[in-house]
Amino acid sequence: xxxxxxxxxxxxxxxxxxxxxxxxxxxxxxxxxxxxxxxxxxxxxxxxxxxxxxxxxxxxxxxxxxxxxxxxxxxxxxxxxxxxxxxxxxxxxxxxxxxxxxxxxxxxxxxxxxxxxxxxxxxxxxxxxxxxxxxxxxxxxxxxxxxxxxxxxxxxxxxxxxxxxxxxxxxxx
Amino acid sequence: xxxxxxxxxxxxxxxxxxxxxxxxxxxxxxxxxxxxxxxxxxxxxxxxxxxxxxxxxxxxxxxxxxxxxxxxxxxxxxxxxxxxxxxxxxxxxxxxxxxxxxxxxxxxxxxxxxxxxxxxxxxxxxxxxxxxxxxxxxxxxxxxxxxxxxxxxxxxxxxxxxxxxxxxxxxxxxxxxxxxxxxxxxxxxxxxxxxx
Numbered sequence: 354x355x356x357x358x359x360x361x362x363x364x365x366x367x368x369x370x371x372x373x374x375x376x377x378x379x380x381x382x383x384x385x386x387x388x389x390x391x392x393x394x395x396x397x398x399x400x401x402x403x404x405x406x407x408x409x410x411x412x413x414x415x416x417x418x419x420x421x422x423x424x425x426x427x428x429x430x431x432x433x434x435x436x437x438x439x440x441x442x443x444x445x446x447x448x449x450x451x452x453x454x455x456x457x458x459x460x461x462x463x464x465x466x467x468x469x470x471x472x473x474x475x476x477x478x479x480x481x482x483x484x485x486x487x488x489x490x491x492x493x494x495x496x497x498x499x500x501x502x503x504x505x506x507x508x509x510x511x512x513x514x515x516x517x518x519x520x521x522x523x524x525x526x
Numbered sequence: 527x528x529x530x531x532x533x534x535x536x537x538x539x540x541x542x543x544x545x546x547x548x549x550x551x552x553x554x555x556x557x558x559x560x561x562x563x564x565x566x567x568x569x570x571x572x573x574x575x576x577x578x579x580x581x582x583x584x585x586x587x588x589x590x591x592x593x594x595x596x597x598x599x600x601x602x603x604x605x606x607x608x609x610x611x612x613x614x615x616x617x618x619x620x621x622x623x624x625x626x627x628x629x630x631x632x633x634x635x636x637x638x639x640x641x642x643x644x645x646x647x648x649x650x651x652x653x654x655x656x657x658x659x660x661x662x663x664x665x666x667x668x669x670x671x672x673x674x675x676x677x678x679x680x681x682x683x684x685x686x687x688x689x690x691x692x693x694x695x696x697x698x699x700x701x702x703x704x705x706x707x708x709x710x711x712x713x714x715x716x717x718x719x720x721x722x
Contacts, residue, residue: 360560362558362559362560362566362577363555363558363559363560365559365576365577365580365581365584366580366581366584366707368555368556368558368559368581368584368585369559369580369581369582369583369584369585369587369588370584370585370588371551371555372552372555372556372559372581372584372585372588373584373585373586373587373588373589373592374588374589374592375548375551375552375555376585376588376589377588377589377592377593377596378548379545379548380528380529380589380593380596380602380607381528381529381530381596381601381602382528382529382530382531382536382541382544382548383529383530383531383532383541383544383545384528384529384531384532384606384607384608385529385607385608386589386608387548387552387636389634389635389636389639390635390656390660393635393656393657393660394660396657397657397660397661401661412664412665412667413667413668413671414663414664414667415664427538427542428542429541429542429544429545430545432542432543432545432546432549433545433546433548433549433552434549434636434639435546435549436545436546436547436548436549436550436551436552436553437549437550437552437553437556437636437639437640437643438553438639438640438642438643439549439550439553439643440549440550440551440552440553440554440555440556440557440640440643441553441554441556441557441562441639441640441641441642441643441644442553442643442644443550443553443554444553444554444555444557444558444640444644445557445562445640445643445644445645448557448558450557450562450644451644451645452644452645453645453647454645454646454647455646455647455648456563456564456565456646456648456722457565457648458565458720466648467648467651469630469631469632470564470631470632470633470648470649470651470652470655471631471651471652471654471655471658472627472630472631472655473626473627473628473629473630473631473632473633473652473655474627474631474633474638474651474652474653474654474655474656474658474659475627475655475656475658475659475662476623476624476626476627476630476631476655476659477623477624477627477628477631477633477634477635477652477655477656477659478627478635478655478656478657478658478659478660478661478662478663479623479627479659479660479662479663480619480620480621480622480623480624480625480626480627480659481620481624481635481656481659481660482620482659482660482663482664483616483619483620483623483663483670483674484616484617484619484620484621484623484624485610485611485613485616485617485620486610487624487634487635487636488582488624488628488634488635488636488637489634489635489636490610491610491617491620491621492582493582493585493586494610495610496586496590497585497586497589497590497593498593498607498608498609498610499590499609499683499684499685499692499695499696500609500610500611500612500681500682500683500684501612501679501682501683501684501687502610502611502612502613502617503610503684504684505612505614505617505618505621506617506620506621508621509617509618509620509621509622509624509625510621510622510624510625510628511570511625512621512622512625513621513622513623513624513625513626513628513629514570514571514625514626514628514629515571515625516625517625517626517629517630518571518572518629521629521630522572524568524630524632525565525568525569525571525572525632525720526572526574526718526720
């Protein structure tokens, strides 16, 4: 399947099956699926609370968690994303993929890739909050729980990607 | 019968530890499948690599079918699991913005963490962008608060909207997945290969 590429990846259907079992375990143990963007919001609120507490408390979006008097980092998504980092590192280490690099298509410069990565990140960060979750929480887990929201997220994210793919093809092919 | 934390078998400290362990599995599988490289992820939009579609859809179906069997065997009470609430306007707008971010940046938040874990600096920059984006959302929240909560339909289920049973819906989805796996494999064979 990936014979033209140097590094060996897991069979995608096996990977999907294993990921599905992990998600099933998440529902069985905690009643919720997988997620990522919720954790980033919490990391961010925790930092903002240290440097600009007045702003956080006055902001309707960030302040909602402070008002609820909860410990912002005592949350399952915060720990899950920490786990994603360790899990990714372990897999990269056993497969010999640990290297510091800016990966980009040979047709674009490193600078172009860096700009695209930050712009894409900003959009994804913004969209994930508007959509109440990213590809994992809103899309994948939303689909697994058969919520309408999950299928809307799937169509909107992938549909938009295909819609705009033509305009950004130079970045990738 | 599950979910274990909801019925009080496990307290919240256990929940955090379990989340950490599940996260390790999640990150391991994502990285092993190649989700730590943006060029592989972007392949789904240009037809040269459909790994995202295969992993994503297989995972969703596995969990869906698993939950149905767990419910059938009385191992889990599906009325206790979290079902994402639907807000039509913000779900569509947020998804469209995320799709644009995906095609420009080449990652989603979870996959960028895997990329950072193996030393991808473009992943780190993307992640920095995510934090900026979240900050900007908070900063512009007063302007869009009304839109954010518009079209509220609650925790509604997709098969109820379609007026069919859960079993029928998942069965149709499995058939759709098999056809899509076959067709995307054909598209991928014809696409110009990309080395990365």
